[in-house]
Amino acid sequence: MNVFVARQPIFDKRKKLYAYELLFRTGTTNAFPDIDGTTANTSLLSSTFFTVGIDEIAAGKLAFINFTEELIAKGIPQLFPPEKLMVEILEDVEPGSAVVNACRLLKEKGYSLALDDFVYSRQFDELLHLSDIIKIDFRLTSPEKIKEMVGTLKQFDCQLLAEKIETYEEFEAALALGFEYFQGYFFAKPEVLQNRDLSTSQLTMLQLLSEINSADSEFDVEALEKLVSQDISITYKLLKYINSSHFSRIKTISSVAQAISYLGERGFRMFVSLIATSMLAENKPGELVRASIIRARLLELIAIECRQDSNEMFLLGLFSFIDAMLDQPLATILKKMPLSANINTALSEKSGDLYPFLRLVEAYEQGNWVPFRFALKKIGLNEEKMTDFYLEAIAWADSFE
Template identity: 45%
Template sequence: MNTEQAQTEAFVARQPIFDRHRHVYAYELLFRSGLKNAFGGMDPDRASIKVIADSFLRFGLQRLTGGKRAFINFTRDTLVKGYATLLPKDSIVVEILEDVEQDHEVFDACRELKQRGYVIALDDVICDDWDNPLVGFADIIKVDFRASNDRTKAALPGLVAARKIKALAEKIETRAEFDEAVALGYTYLQGYFFSKPLVLSGRDVPGVKHRYLELLREINRTDLDFGDVEGVIKREPSLTYKLMTYINSVAFSFRNRITSVRQSLALLGEDAVRKWASVVALAGLAHEQPSELLVSSLIRARFCEVIAASVKLEERGQELFLMGLFSLLDAITGRPMHDVLANLPLADDIKMALLDRNRLRDVLACVLAYEQAEWETFGLFAAKLRLDEGETARIYLEAVEWATSSYAGANGSR
């Protein structure tokens, strides 16, 4: 990659923001500029908004957020220079950072944004900060849930509701914190709580979900037997329905309608059967979980699969897909990862990667660092794997788009 390309390359990850029902309301977009953070003599605030604008033009908001709103951080200069108005008001939330210097130019910029219909969020507002003039422009106020004391956490929702402002609790990392924030009256909740396993002692997998685990076992056997896979599918009507819907979709456009499970499997072939069955089985297991859990699994799967060639593991792309897909199995099933993997016939090094650390774990760790915008850690793993960083932004966005589409397909046929 040449110097000019490196300077304008944009890296973007996203963190989900949920409503009280664990549905995704929006994503906060987390940016890092090019490989060396080098923009020559360009003003850093202008450089930041250029990265954002270029990303929207290059990739499109739909690909980044699946049609959800995007929370974007704005500094003082990007506010007063009006860069927010370059972006569609119905697609973003203007997030004003806590260190923004308050003056008449900032107030005028916020007033104009409100008049134009933009949603404004204030970051890290504290309960005794109501004299802050920016509060008068806010639609959403964010509070660091972990850093706040019990009095602040409890008082904020009621105080902002009186001002017709919604409270957002960020850095929600466990299900217990989510439940606490909901009970206190927070409207929105942000963090990776959904990806942390809520392991219940002695928990069994209920009813039909046994079929999904059985399907995962069958399709991951080295000697895949379509007869055995057919037997599992036929014993669960919903799986038969999903397979028939999939094979007769416009994605294939067969001249004659396919009505046989065995014929469907033969037409798909081993690799496609493994991928289809893995996605559908995971969707079934995650049925009562936040949708973002399955979407994140799909993003990881596709990300791992596509970078396989870049890290000299192209012959194992299918297995890396499964490694990414199964990386949240503990959170999906509510069982320890070791117990879930014990009955799945995966390659030993894939199991080790999901449980501990080996070279394949480095691939997953690299993907997770990018996903969570831990840019320094991502750079270290990318260097270790000899991964071209310049390709990862494109791969991630392609994985997001693929995952969104795949989730819609799996969810639509449930």
């Protein structure tokens, strides 16, 4: 049975990464057509903890994983380390005595509990006294109902998590209501799109990215050395990277020219692109940079498998969040960067030869398995490769960081 495991970030009030929720499917359908929820969750747990490794998929962060009523009643969460797991109780779980007693036992053994897609009813009071986090869906629940529930839940010793937060305005509204944690793609969208100019340093980074990735530029080590040496931060990071354990070098490289020559054209362009991109997103949630790096590597791996231009696909992923990084309209930014017509069309018009690849990755990240299935079919990629590529991209991004 093929297993797809994607993850979605959860942030705290400072927009720092707190945890990941792991999303599961056994195939490319958007439901569990041939298996029940218990079998699905068992497969996820087996894949996450025994096959893939929880530290790899969750990058050392807490993992929110859904548990069905049957699995909770049987005490299945106890098979896994409490410090790595948030037991997420699905919204359709009935809070009967068996479930409450099982949850009480989990709490005694050090596990944390979260109630998913919560809508208040008095029958949940016993579970609320045991729960650490209450998740409220901002798409399924009206603002009035959310405000009412927040008032009711103050009597319980639990923290609130706002789900499906898609804009910074929603983030601020949830923050004002007293929510502690936030889940959604607000971090990947521009915060302000008007009356904000690019800073001098951002313009410098865009210029560097343009020159490094220009199709017309030659791999001139001397010229590139002069360009990189203008920025002390990039010079430091380049020398630190080239002398890291990743390369297992005996002799230290002490000059920018040596580092450029050692990395080669492709390695150097990739390195500088990653560094410059991270500097553009300096004041943004770290997950924004991590997500762009994962996308870049994932698209590169897919390109190699599908015999596409891997350099072009890498840049497509890397720049897919550029408007959120700079809080500028995408069209304005793209005018300043000499990217290929294929990348421009995919990013700005959501069409063209490369867009199905970007749509495939977006759908996978969000656990939207129906559009993922269509994109997979259009591209002709073997579905068994996708999770392997995704996990490799995560590991690569973590090693780079």
